[in-house]
Amino acid sequence: xxxxxxxxxxxxxxxxxxxxxxxxxxxxxxxxxxxxxxxxxxxxxxxxxxxxxxxxxxxxxxxxxxxxxxxxxxxxxxxxxxxxxxxxxxxxxxxxxxxxxxxxxxxxxxxxxxxxxxxxxxxxxxxxxxxxxxxxxxxxxxxxxxxxxxxxxxxxxxxxxxxxxxxxxxxxxxxxxxxxxxxxxxxxxxxxxxxxxxxxxxxxxxxxxxxxxxxxxxxxxxxxxxxxxxxxxxxxxxxxxxxxxxxxxxxxxxxxxxxxxxxxxxxxxx
Amino acid sequence: xxxxxxxxxxxxxxxxxxxxxxxxxxxxxxxxxxxxxxxxxxxxxxxxxxxxxxxxxxxxxxxxxxxxxxxxxxxxxxxxxxxxxxxxxxxxxxxxxxxxxxxxxxxxxxxxxxxxxxxxxxxxxxxxxxxxxxxxxxxxxxxxxxxxxxxxxxxxxxxxxxxxxxxxxxxxxxxxxxxxxxxxxxxxxxxxxxxxxxxxxxxxxxxxxxxxxxxxxxxxxxxxxxxxxxxxxxxxxxxxxxxxxxxxxxxxxxxxxxxxxxxxxxxxxxxxxxxxxx
Numbered sequence: 108x109x110x111x112x113x114x115x116x117x118x119x120x121x122x123x124x125x126x127x128x129x130x131x132x133x134x135x136x137x138x139x140x141x142x143x144x145x146x147x148x149x150x151x152x153x154x155x156x157x158x159x160x161x162x163x164x165x166x167x168x169x170x171x172x173x174x175x176x177x178x179x180x181x182x183x184x185x186x187x188x189x190x191x192x193x194x195x196x197x198x199x200x201x202x203x204x205x206x207x208x209x210x211x212x213x214x215x216x217x218x219x220x221x222x223x224x225x226x227x228x229x230x231x232x233x234x235x236x237x238x239x240x241x242x243x244x245x246x247x248x249x250x251x252x253x254x255x256x257x258x259x260x261x262x263x264x265x266x267x268x269x270x271x272x273x274x275x276x277x278x279x280x281x282x283x284x285x286x287x288x289x290x291x292x293x294x295x296x297x298x299x300x301x302x303x304x305x306x307x308x309x310x311x312x313x314x315x316x317x318x319x320x321x322x323x324x325x326x327x328x329x330x331x332x333x334x335x336x337x338x339x340x341x342x343x344x345x346x347x348x349x350x351x352x353x354x355x356x357x358x359x360x361x362x363x364x365x366x367x368x369x370x371x372x373x374x375x376x377x
Numbered sequence: 378x379x380x381x382x383x384x385x386x387x388x389x390x391x392x393x394x395x396x397x398x399x400x401x402x403x404x405x406x407x408x409x410x411x412x413x414x415x416x417x418x419x420x421x422x423x424x425x426x427x428x429x430x431x432x433x434x435x436x437x438x439x440x441x442x443x444x445x446x447x448x449x450x451x452x453x454x455x456x457x458x459x460x461x462x463x464x465x466x467x468x469x470x471x472x473x474x475x476x477x478x479x480x481x482x483x484x485x486x487x488x489x490x491x492x493x494x495x496x497x498x499x500x501x502x503x504x505x506x507x508x509x510x511x512x513x514x515x516x517x518x519x520x521x522x523x524x525x526x527x528x529x530x531x532x533x534x535x536x537x538x539x540x541x542x543x544x545x546x547x548x549x550x551x552x553x554x555x556x557x558x559x560x561x562x563x564x565x566x567x568x569x570x571x572x573x574x575x576x577x578x579x580x581x582x583x584x585x586x587x588x589x590x591x592x593x594x595x596x597x598x599x600x601x602x603x604x605x606x607x608x609x610x611x612x613x614x615x616x617x618x619x620x621x622x623x624x625x626x627x628x629x630x631x632x633x634x635x636x637x638x639x640x641x642x643x644x645x646x647x648x649x650x651x652x653x654x655x
Contacts, residue, residue: 224577239578240533240561322535322562322573329563337565340465340540 137354144351145344152348160326161334162352168242168330169310172249176306179250180257181299185287187258188265199262206255213251214319221247222320244321245328249310256309257302264298265291304364308357426454429624430476432467433459434483434611435568436507439591440644441481441632447640448631455624463566464542471496471616478619479628481611483507484542488612498619501612504633506647507585508608509546511599512574512592519580524601527581528556535570535579538563543570546607547583553606571596585609590645610649 145152152158186192187199205213221238222228231238238244272294276286292299314332321328323337331353339346429448433441438461445457462470464482468490471477480497481504482488488501513521519532527534536558537544544563551558564570567584574582575595589598613632615625631637638648 218576218578222576222578318565318569319572322578323538323564323569324560324562333565337538337540340463340538340565343469 140347140350140354143343143347145348148344149348149351152342152345153352155345157325157334158331158345158349158352161329161331161349164242164245164326164329165311165331168245168249169307171246172253172310173303173307175246175250176254176257176310177299177303180254180302180306181261183254184258184261184265185291188262189270202258203255205252206259210248210252210313210315211319214248214316217244217248217251217316217320239320240322240324240328242327245313245317245330248316248320249313252313252316253306253309256305257299260302260305261295261299264295264302267298268294301364304360308360308364311353311356311360424454425452425624425627427621427624428456428458429478429621429628430458430460431479431481431628432471432475432477432616433461433481434464434467435461435566436483436585436587437461437481437611439587440637440640440646443640444628444631444637447636448628451631452624452627457628474618476618477616478621478625479613479615481613481632483609483611484545485610485612486542488614491614491616496617498615498617498622498625501614502629502633503610503612503649504637505611505641506608506649507587507611507645508604508647509543509550509583510586510589510604511601512571512582512584512589512596513580513599514574514577515594515597517597517599521581521599523599524550524554524603525556527558527583533561533578533580534558535562535564535573535582536560537567537570537583538565541565541567542609543567543583543585546609549607550583550603554603585645587645608647608650611646 153162183202187195187202218239219225220227221231221244223232223237223239228238238247268291272290273286276290277283281289312332313330314336317323317328317330318333318336323329323333329337331349335346335349335353338349431441431445438459441459441461445459448457449455460467460477464484464487467477467480467482468487471480471491472494480488480491485501485503488497491497492501511521511524511527513519519526519529521527521532526532536547539545539548543566547558561579562573564573567588570579570582571584571588571592573579574584575592581599586598586600586604589596613629615622615629619625632641642648
């Protein structure tokens with residue numbers, strides 16, 4: 108690293124100043140929150156029954172929505188990256204919509220789909236399935252907002268990898284499903300992993316859609332972000348302590364996602 | 378990231394658009410302050426001028442919007458800016474230095490927090506009360522007739538969480554009635570409770586009578602006798618850091634006076650229990 112920096116840096120010095128400002132914009136608020144942590148009460152606050160219940164619920168629902176994202180997102184990314192059909196560009200834009208939509212809008216949309224009075228809600232209720240106010244609703248909300256992260260990461264990895272190896276495998280007589288299983292998926296596995304980690308992170312942070320669509324009940328629908336929002340009403344120390352827990356989980360998750368994505372780039376370099 | 382516009386032209390367009398929008402932001406900031414803002418100029422007994430920022434509990438939106446219009450009509454040189462939020466948000470914002478002149482909360486607890494931090498100018502005045510009621514979707518699909526009906530198995534009831542004022546009131550009513558509810562959701566604001574009822578997701582919700590009145594025909598209120606066991610009191614006060622004290626006290630006088638009482642009663646609020654004191 109140091110030997111590389113000794114030559115031409117390529118970045119004017121003033122860029123570093125502006126970049127430092129950008130970095131501060133992110134780091135300073137996190138530092139300010141860290142300064143507000145009541146360390147004496149920290150352990151009791153984060154190990155209280157309601158906190159642990161919320162954390163456990165968050166981890167379980169985020170894991171479930173990550174699995175859903177992989178199951179639904181991998182075919183979607185394949186179709187978008189490799190397929191060719193009318194309306195492909197439109198479909199890509201629409202699938203990515205939850206990335207830019209305010210989550211509360213997603214919540215309202217889900218309500219009018221799976222809610223009691225919703226598009227599918229009536230038939231579901233007739234079949235004995237009630238989604239509103241259930242943990243299923245939390246998972247649906249999280250999957251809705253997290254799916255684009257997986258699709259974007261994986262589609263990018265698929266395009267970077269190219270289809271040369273797949274073409275070769277096909278000329279050697281492999282059927283499409285075999286090519287997918289033996290060539291495509293192993294090739295983009297790092298991209299898929301980082302996409303899955305990002306989906307997990309987004310699910311963990313989901314707030315607006317859950318609040319609008321699923322409600323808030325301890326152990327059923329009150330995930331960690333909802334618990335923080337509620338604690339803030341009466342106990343700022345508890346809200347700060349729980350926020351720090353989410354920051355720590357986020358740091359771990361981002362750390363995990365950075366490593367495989369770097370190896371993807373190296374693998375795709377030649 | 379292929380889904381983002383690639384060409385330099387789109388980039389320039391995006392930056393130009395952002396620039397225009399940003400200019401609008403700052404422009405709005407300066408246009409919002411008419412000449413001679415921070416100083417109050419008295420023009421006769423009624424006819425104060427200047428800017429007044431009022432922080433009020435979300436449930437006061439309808440009556441306070443009306444009263445602010447009335448205030449501006451009475452004082453043509455004045456401009457009232459209203460900011461509505463949950464009471465604890467209001468208290469936090471003022472504690473962190475938000476530029477409010479008047480604050481009206483939906484509970485005495487958050488007002489006491491501000492008083493304890495010496496952020497108020499004088500003692501707060503109680504100006505209104507509110508009580509809980511049962512809100513049901515039109516047609517009352519679960520046939521809720523009394524508070525005890527809410528505890529029937531299978532009834533989807535939504536309440537506020539105990540941490541927020543409407544939830545504390547709901548707890549008090551439950552104790553008074555001697556019925557323990559098993560809600561399907563404990564929301565962090567009364568607006569969220571109302572939303573779950575208007576969308577038909579819940580069979581019933583515990584909200585304030587003023588919420589039912591404000592929601593029009595989207596919900597129906599089912600009054601219950603024990604509602605009186607938890608009366609929420611609304612205090613109002615001027616903020617210590619206000620630079621427009623005269624205007625602030627004039628606005629408080631309007632709210633606590635006859636005109637305020639009329640507008641608040643129309644919105645469903647009750648009269649304060651304790652007689653007003655300056």
